Amino acid sequence: MEQPQFIYKSTDYKTDLKPVWCPGCGDFGVLGATHKALAELQIPPENIMFFSGIGCSSRFPGYTNTYGFNAIHGRAIPLATGAKIARPELTVVAVGGDGDGYSIGGGHLPHVARKNIDLTYLVMNNNIYGLTKGQASPTTPTGSITKTTPYGNMDSPVNPIHYALAYNASFIARGYSANMKHLVELIVAAIKHPGFAIVDIISPCVTFRGDEQYKTLKDLVFEIPESHDKTDKVAAFHLALERDDNKIPVGIYYQNPRPTYHENYDIIREKAKKSGKNELTDIYSLFQA
Amino acid sequence: MEQPQFIYKSTDYKTDLKPVWCPGCGDFGVLGATHKALAELQIPPENIMFFSGIGCSSRFPGYTNTYGFNAIHGRAIPLATGAKIARPELTVVAVGGDGDGYSIGGGHLPHVARKNIDLTYLVMNNNIYGLTKGQASPTTPTGSITKTTPYGNMDSPVNPIHYALAYNASFIARGYSANMKHLVELIVAAIKHPGFAIVDIISPCVTFRGDEQYKTLKDLVFEIPESHDKTDKVAAFHLALERDDNKIPVGIYYQNPRPTYHENYDIIREKAKKSGKNELTDIYSLFQA
C-alpha cells in the first residue's frame, strides 16, 4: 500500500504544552516556522530528535511533538552529535539561544562544524539572556544597558556568520523570526543539507530588549541577492561584515557540501573490518601470549 | 640615577629547570625566541606573568624566569584574563598547545579576543597531542594516522587564523619555531600590541609527528609580503585560506588596534563613580528603608 504524500500537518509537530514564552517573543515565530518546515519535509515525528540547552529558546523541544531533550546549558551540540552518530538514519536538530550557543556552548561549535556532523542547528539570537532575566549575551550590541552592563556594554558582539565560516561549516544561513515564509525555506534547506547546517535566527526578546527591535529590524533586514555565490567563502565573509548602513542580509551565506562525518565513518568501519577478524572472540584472541 | 638601557639579557629570563621536552622539539625554539623577545623589550622579569594549561608546550612557564602558572588543561586564557584585569600594569602572556588552545580551551578564545584583553597568546601548534603521547589534535591534517585515528584522521583541521579573524582579535600572526629571528620579531610585536594578540606558531613534535616536518616546512613557509594590508580583514581571511601550493605564509596577518578592555573598564569605573557615593558605607546606606 502506498503512503499518501502528505500525511503530516504542521500541527502534528506541536505538543499540548503551552510555551512559557512572553507574548510577542520571537521564539514563537521560530517554533511555527519549524513545525511548518517539518510538515513540508514530511518527516515522521518519531524519526526526529530535538536537543537544546537551557534558556527561553531552549524550551523549544517541549513544544515540538518529536523526540526531544531540553538538557543543560550549552550542551545541545554535543548531545545532538552523539545522537546523530548513534542514529544517522534519524533527523537531528539542535536548538537554543545566543548565550547557550555562542557563550557557554561556544567551544563545541568549531568541532561539530569541522567534523561536518549531519545535523541542523537553529540559534534563536535575541542579543540577551532571556531566561535569567536580562543579562548581556555575546551578541548584545556595544553600548547596550543590561542587568550586567549597567554602564553600557563595552564588548564587541560576536559575528555568528564569521564564526561559522571560520569553522568550515558546510551550510550557513541567517533568518528572521518575523519573516515566516523565508524562515521556513531556510529551515527546510538546512535540514535537507547533508552535513552541519547552522541558521542564526534573529528572534527578538520583547521583555528584555524592548519591542522596538521589531520595528527597526523590518527596515534593516534584506534578503541576500541571488547573485551571491554561496560557495565562495571570502564573499560570504565579506557579506557578513558589519555594514555602514547597518543592514542585515538574511538567507544562505554559504553552502558547500562535503562528505559528512557519518559517510566518513562508514569508510572507517570498512577499513577496520578489513582484517576479517571482527568478532569479539577474534579481538579477545589478540591477547593470547 | 638613570637606569642603563639594557639590563636584562635573554638568559635572565631562563630558569634552571631542565625542559622535559624531547631533543629537537620545536618548543625549544619558541622558548628561546620568547626569552630573546623579553630581553629586547627589557621588561623586568618580576613584571611578567606567564599562564599555561597542560601539554608539553604548557610546561613553558616553568622554564621562564618570570611569575608563572602551569595550570589546568585549556584554561590558560581565562587565567591570564583574570590576571590582566587584576593587574593591567603587568605584562601577561598565555602559552600552550594546539589541543589546549583550540580543543578543550577553544571556547574561551572568542571572548578574550572580542573583549580585547591586552595579553599575548603564543600557541605552539604541533598538530598533535604531545604530552599524552600522540592522539589527534584539532590541527592534525586530514588523513594522518595517530593513536586515535588508526584508520586515518577524517576531520578537517581548524584554521587558527580564520578563528582569530572571526573572533575579531586585534593582532593575528603566525610564526615558525625554526625561524628564530622572525619569531622574535613577531613575539615582540605581539607583546607591544595594545590588546589581544595571538601568534600561532608551527612548532614540530619530532616524537609523534616525525622530524621530516622540519624538512618540508623549510620549503613551505614564506614571509607575508610587505604589500599585505594588515588592517584588511577580508584580505587576511583570503591569505589564510588553504593554498593549492600548500605554502604557509608566516608573519602578521592582521593588526588593527582598538581600545582594550582595561581602557574601557576605566571609563566604566569613572561612570560608576559619578554618583559621588563611593564608600562602602554609602553603598550600605542604599539598604536603609
Add this chain to the structure above:
Amino acid sequence: MKTTNDFILTIIGSGGDGVISAGEILLSAAASEGLFGFLLKSFGPQIRGGESSIKLRISNEEIFTQGDFVQVLLVFNWGDFPRFKTEYDLSDGAIIISDSDDKLSPLSQNLPWDEKKLVNIQIPITRLTKELTGSTFNKNIFSLGLLSAMFNLPSEGLHKAIKRKFKKKSEDVLKSNIDALEAGIKWISENNLNQNDFRFEYDSVEEPKIIMNGNDSISLGAMYQGLEFYASYPITPASEILQFLGTHLPKIGGSVIQAEDELAAINMAIGASFAGKKSMTGTSGPGISLKAEAIGLASMAEIPLVIVNVQRGGPSTGLPTKFEQSDLLQAMYVTHGDAPKAVIAATSVEDSYVCANIAFQIAEKYQLPVILLSDQFISAREVSLRPFKLNKFEVISRLKPEDNESDYKRYKITENGVSPMAIPGQKGVIYQTNGLEHTSTGMPSSDLDIHKKMSEKRDLKLQHIAKEFDFVVQKDCDGAKIGVITWGSSKGAVLEAVAKLKKEGKKVSFMAPQLISPLPIHKIQPFMDKLDRLIILEMSFGKQFYTHLKSQLKLPEDVVVYNRAGGKPFSVTEVYNTISKNYVGEAE
C-alpha cells in the same frame, strides 16, 4: 476581634496586578517604621506576565522565618489561585479578601471555609480603583490602602515607601499612587470595615530597619573584606551578586567580569588571585559542577579564593527557582583527589554578611578555596532587619614575603601549612607554580615523599581552620536530653520552633554549624555527647547533612533524621511537630 503583633499576608494575582511591588512597598513601609519583615515571592512558569504571589510577615519582634499560616489572603484573580494553593497554608479564621469584579467566586474555590472558619470579604477592587483613581493602573496601591486601614498596617510608612519607590518617576506618577493609597484607606473607614481579626497591634518599635536579601549581604561582606575581583556567569538564584557587584564594585576600584561560562569565571578569579587580588566567583549548583576542576587547582596551587554557591533545587537543572539544601556533599567532594578546602554555610541574610567576611578571612589566611553556601531561600527573601555594623570583622590578607627575601620558597613547610605568597611585581621572589604535585619551590615532582609531605602541608591548614574559625550557632539548653542540629537557612524555622517549645517548658538544645568543613568537632561532639536523642533536620532527600555528620562525629545512639526533598522551606509547625513527636526529657 483578635489582634496580632505578627501579621502574615499573602497576595496572589496575574501579571499586570502589581502583586510583587505591593509586597515590596509594604515591606519597605514596615522597615521604615522600625518593624521586622520577611518577604517571599513566587512565580508561575511563564517568563513574564504570568501569575505571581507574595507572602509577607511583619512583626515588631525579631523574626526568623516567613511564618506558617497566612492570616490575610488577598486574591485579585481566583484563576491564578490553584497554581499557588499548595504553597500557602491558611490560619484558622483567616480573612480571604477578593475582588468582587472577578467572575470566579471565592466560595466555589476548594478552600476549607468551614473547617477553618475562613472569613470571606469581597470588595469591588477593580471598579473602585477605576472610580476613585481614574484608572485601574494602581489597583495594587489602592489595595494596600484597603489593607492598611483594615489591619492597621503602617500608613505613614506606606506613604514613605511609595515616595521612595517612585522618586525617580514624575510627580504625577507619585501623586496618583499616593492618591490611590489614600483612596483605599478612606474607602475602608467610610465603609466601617476596619474592625477585623488579625489587626496588627504592637507596643514599641526600634529604629528604622534596613531591607536586604542574602545575595546583597554576601556582596557587602566580600566588599568589606576588600574584594577586588569578581567573575561570574549569570544563573538563578545567584545572578544578583554579579549584578550588585557589577554596579557597585567599580565604585571602589574593583573589577567585575561576566565570563563566557563558569569554567572561565573561576579560572579568571584564580588568575586574579594569583596576581594578588582578593577574588571571588559565584554561581548555583550547575555552575559549581562546572567549576569542579578549577576548585582542585586552587587547592593544589594554594590560591586564596571564595566560591559562592547559592543553592537551588536539584539535581541537574532541577527546580531553578526553588529552595533545597542538596549541594552539601558536593561542596566537600566536588573535585578529584584529596583537595583541602573549607565550606561555610550562611544561615540567614544577616549571617550572609558574617559568612562572607569569614570566608575571605579563611581563604586569605590559609590560601585555599572556600565554598560559601547560601541558598534560594536566603537569597530570594527580602527581609527588614536591624542595621548591622559593617566593621565588626578584622580584614585579613594573605601573608606575603619581603621583596628579595633570601631563599624564598613559595611552598615552604611551616607549622600551620601556610607559606608566604609572593605577588607578581614583587622583586626577587619570583616563582612558578602549577597544579601538578610540586616541591617547596613549586617545581613539578611525582616523588612520593614530596607528595606525602605536601599532602600533609595542605591538610594541616584544615586542622588550624577548625580551631580558629569554629563558628556555630548554638543554643544549649541546660538539662536538655534532646537536641536539634540543622544547617543553612533551615536554621530560622528551627529557632522559632525551639523557642515555642521552650515557652511550653520543653528543653531542647540547638545547633547550626556555619563552618561545615572542616567541621569544628571539638564544639559539636560535646554538644552531641550530652544528648539522648538527636534530631537532624535538612532539606535534602539524600540526607546529605546526616551523611556528613555521621562520617565526622560519634552521633548519639538515638538519631532521628527529618528530611525531605525541597521546593518549600520548612515551616515552624513542621519542625515543632517533629521535635514534639520525638521529644525526650522532663514532662511538664
Add this chain to the structure above:
Amino acid sequence: MKTTNDFILTIIGSGGDGVISAGEILLSAAASEGLFGFLLKSFGPQIRGGESSIKLRISNEEIFTQGDFVQVLLVFNWGDFPRFKTEYDLSDGAIIISDSDDKLSPLSQNLPWDEKKLVNIQIPITRLTKELTGSTFNKNIFSLGLLSAMFNLPSEGLHKAIKRKFKKKSEDVLKSNIDALEAGIKWISENNLNQNDFRFEYDSVEEPKIIMNGNDSISLGAMYQGLEFYASYPITPASEILQFLGTHLPKIGGSVIQAEDELAAINMAIGASFAGKKSMTGTSGPGISLKAEAIGLASMAEIPLVIVNVQRGGPSTGLPTKFEQSDLLQAMYVTHGDAPKAVIAATSVEDSYVCANIAFQIAEKYQLPVILLSDQFISAREVSLRPFKLNKFEVISRLKPEDNESDYKRYKITENGVSPMAIPGQKGVIYQTNGLEHTSTGMPSSDLDIHKKMSEKRDLKLQHIAKEFDFVVQKDCDGAKIGVITWGSSKGAVLEAVAKLKKEGKKVSFMAPQLISPLPIHKIQPFMDKLDRLIILEMSFGKQFYTHLKSQLKLPEDVVVYNRAGGKPFSVTEVYNTISKNYVGEAE
C-alpha cells in the same frame, strides 16, 4: 644456591636501552609458557628519551601484586639509578647486574651492599653485544639472553615472544634479535655464570596465559555488553580505552569519537544513549570533574550511561602517571543535588572485565549513570593471567515500551523506580525530556509534590541495586577477630598479606566491595559485626574510604585506618606489618 618459584626482576636504563621492551618480551615469554606475570613500568619526567625502568614478577602460582623485593636488578646505566631508587626495594642477597662498560661503578652507589649482602655481578654488556651481534642495538635482547641463562627464565618462551614482537618487521630484524638472545644465553653458559641464587624453578604450569592491562579489560567487558558508542577525550591513564576501542569497536559496528573536551564527550554519550545505544565515556580525575554537571543530567533524565574513571594521583593535575585512590568520594558526590548513581570499583585486571559488565548491567537495567572506578595501578600494569570466559555474564538491555503503547509515560512510577524508555524511531511513544524536575510524562514542573515523588522514584533504584548487584570480594575466616577492608586495586596486596598471615596461623577476615555505592550494607554490616577490630586500608591521604564506610555503616569500636598519599602501591610487607602490628585473635 637458593631457588625461587616467584622471581622478581627490575631493569633500569636510559632512553635507547630498550628497558621497556625487554620487560614486555619477558612477560610475553612467561605467559606463553603458562606462567603468571606482573609487569610495571616507570619513567622519568622527560617526554621521550629519558630514563625508564620495569619491575617484573613471574611465578607459576597465581599472583596479585608486583611483589615487594627485587631479587635481580639489572642496571644499564648507573646514572639513571637515583631517579628510581625509592621505587624499588631490594631483597636480601639480591643480585645486582650491571654493565662494566658503564663509567659509574656499582660499588660507589648508595646501596645496602653489606647490610643486605648484595651480590655484585658486572658484565661488559655493551662491548659483548657489539662483539657478538655486530652492533649495540640489541643490548636489551642480549641481556635477556644473559638473564635467561643466569636465572633459568623460559628461553623457549623468549624465542616465541621475540618472534611475536618482530613478526611485522623484516626477517633480518627478527634474526638479529634471536641471534642476540642466543648469544647472551651462550655467553653465560660459556662463562659458567648460571648457578645463581634466585634461579627460577617450578614444577608444573598451566595452559598459556593471556597478557592484558586493566584498560583493555574494561573495553572488552563493555564490548561484551554490547557497547555501541564511546566518546572520550585523551588523558593519562585512560587514553588506552579510547585507543583500543577506536581500533576495535568499528569492527563490530560501533562508533568511537574523540571529543573536543570531556564535557562534550559525556554529553555525546548521553545523546547517544538517549538515541538508544549503549554508551560509555572514560577519563581520569580531571575529566570527571569536568563531567560533573552532565552526570547529574544523566541521573535526572534517567539515561543509562557508564563513566569510567581511571584514577591517578591528585588533586588537580597532581601526579598524572602515578597511582592513588583519591577520587572515591568525588564519584559519589561530584554533581549538585540529590542525584542517584552507582559507583563500582574494579580490583584487578581480570575484575575490570567483570566490573565493566556489571556497570552496564546496572546502567541499562536501572537507567542511571554508573561510575566505574579503575586506577593507574590497574591500567598500567600488564599481567599474564588465566584466559577467562567472555560469556559468563547476561547481556542486559534497558526496558522499552511497545510501539504505540497506550498512555505511555516515560517516567511512570513503578515498583523498582524503572520505567520503560522509548527509543527514538519508535512510533506512538514519543516523549520529551529534560534536566528539570518533571512529571511522569516528562513535563517540567517545580511542584513540590512532584519533586518528592520523583526523588523517591529515582532513589528507589538504589535500594534495588544494592540488593541485586551486591558484589564484593569477601574471604571470611572462621573465628577471626580482626578483619581488613579495602577497595580497588589495593586488594592485591591485602590478599597476599592475608594469605601470608594465614600460613602463620593467624585468622584474618577480608573484604573489598566492588559495589561502592549504593553500598551493599546487608553484606558488609554482618562482616563488620563479627570483628573486634577493623583495619581500613586505602591509598588516600584524606581517608576517603574510611569517611564513606563511617557514613554508611556501624563500624566496630576499634578501627585502625592505614592510609597514605599515593605514588606507589601498597607493598605486601607494608600491609602484612600493619595487620601483624594490630593483630587481635588467637595467638599461635
